[in-house]
Amino acid sequence: MQFEELVDELARRMTDSSFISGTISQSRTKSDEVKRVKVKPIELKGHLHLQFEYQFERILQHENVPASEVHGKLSELLERYKQVHAEFADEKIHVQLSKKFKVMWKSDQIHSKKVVDLSHNRKKQYLLDDTTPYPFLIRLGVQSPDGKVKKQKYDKFRQINRFIEFIDDSLTHLPKDRTIRILDFGSGKSYLTFALYHYLRIEKGLDINVTGLDLKKEVIEECRQIAQDLNYDNLEFLVGDINDYNEETAVDMVVTLHACDVATDMALARAVRWGARVILSVPCCQHELFGQIQSPELQVLLKHGLIKERFSALATDSIRAELLSLVGYESQLLEFIDMEHTPKNILIRAYRTEKRHSTETIQQYKAFRDMLGAKPFLEKELLQSNHLFLSE
Template sequence: MEFQEMKEYIIEQALSKQLISATISQPRAKSNEIKRVKLKPIEIKNMYHIQIEYQYERVLKHENIPIENFAESLEKLFDQYRQMHADFITEKVQVQLSKKNKVMWKSEKTASSKTVNLSHNRKKNYLLDEDTPYPFLIRLGVQTAEGKVKKQKYDKFKQINRFVEFIDDALAYLPKGKPVRILDFGSGKSYLTFALYHYLKIEKGIDIRVTGLDLKKEVIEECAMIANDLGYDQLEFLVGDINDYNDETTVDMVVTLHACDVATDMALARAVKWGASVILSVPCCQHELNAQLNAPGLDIMLKHGLIKERFAALATDSIRAEILNLVGYEAQLVEFIDMENTPKNILIRAYRNGKKPTAEQFEKYNHFKQMLNANPFLENELKDYL
């Protein structure tokens, strides 16, 4: 079977709604961060779609494609990968492609026709189950006393679970054989601080000591009382500013959520200086670069205040991530579900790997910074590490 003939056959099977499931693997390029792709048909609002699940090393992302648009997506996947296992209603197919697209094809007819499950609205498998009572969620008003998620708190419940997913992803990077020290700057009402403590201490049995730090005295007092009521004896809450907290020499994980403007940079810089293995940061308002921007080539964009604000925020987080890459971290910008449903839903995730940056990395960073006329606060804070 020729390459084009194979593609046309697979596409025809998919478009005729014969697909049950498929796995596409073996990226052609080593630089491809998506290691595996899974396909399955689903029904959304009575419309047939193919769901594409992109499997990164530690993250899954989904895209739902209407059936009429699926051929183009599948064509692109065959250009990027060399292997496919597909399960259709009446046959199983295995495809292996050489570097020059020579096709090795294996097909096996099934004894009886299978059925396709188009269910999309099945209950999501959250790390914190929505039907299980959790004392901290009950105490924080997310669940009822019976352990049911309150309807008006469901967005918070989803956000908490999304954050727990990030914590679970980070487990491999936390030190073993010693207590894990964790600091949460700008902890606020501490929904996520309590979730972090519960997941690591109660569910995973890890020896941790967690400190939540915030400037609002009444909020800190309330959180401290809840921690005491729950018996969370390795969780403390303190009133204080990020810049003034000097009680540690080494910290394993630093969390910072919605710290305004350069307060996020202060927390990131402090995390690097402590040698934190894991950094999770959701930035808030970002004014520094907005005031510095001077890029004539971007005037068509930046003359609009709204666009300038959003561009500055995205560029700021890109700069932060790149600086972390330059000082020995693997940093990514990932989507985060925000409790307040605002556009500020980017999370900076960084794992310490100790790698030395290349000259090319520095050159690209400096070129980007100079193009924007940026003088990043975080770079100045970490100048001794760059």
């Protein structure tokens, strides 16, 4: 395919009804201030436009281009950038341009068709927006006093926003007639704890009581000081080990963000014990299974250290999700942040239900576990607390 044909093809495809979104990146000049350009279709006054979002180091700028002018705009951008990713209802494409504008085109079919939503601002960019100054984000060093998100903190800002979206989606599962009890385990500097407090208490006016728990004394003291200075009532920070934290009888929501290795399992086990209605957990450093997995059937895969590490992490999270479903949760593994921003991109979401699991699901779980030779920490915890029964 020639360069001109590429522009024709992209302009045609991006202005038909199957286009979902795209990213144009890899500037040919290092000094280019626009690092990447995101593209999505929108409808303005009944007419299709493409919205180009120019991502500078600190700010975003938007330009809405009518369908008739998209060809010219793409031609201009593809002179400047070497890479295009685009997603359509039934296909993902990846284009790489060489120094001499040689086109490499790769495409993958998508089997579950997506629906294209054209309403302008179909989703608010962020629940916490990146120009409003938030006192807690300023105190935590994420924003400067004028509300600008600091460059080195943008990933964290993105993560907490995404997490808040999941919290927002889960609100229908939480009680409406009493205080909502929320625990953040392994809260660390507590970006998430403060953000969820701000969103639920200050923006939504909900009656909540939040605790952040972490091993690090100095960090927790700093969080306490910030909460006190900002007059955040019903928000406390405790120093302690998740595994020794047995203070609660009932909790409504348990969250974890990057609680290391089995600290995630400790949190999940407690959430189940306390009957939490909502569990949202983004794991990290899933090392447990790496040291356990042994399987002649998987030897082709396991002999590569890198693959073994990734596979162990994926198997750990699959086992976690399965165990949660075996104890009555509707559990899903969802994309947290896209891979471009962090490899720690899986979120475990579990809503408590009254569902009973079938004997078949127990057998499937055991077969998978035994094939790997895994002895999952979470399984032991759930068996011990009499929430899990595997002998059916």
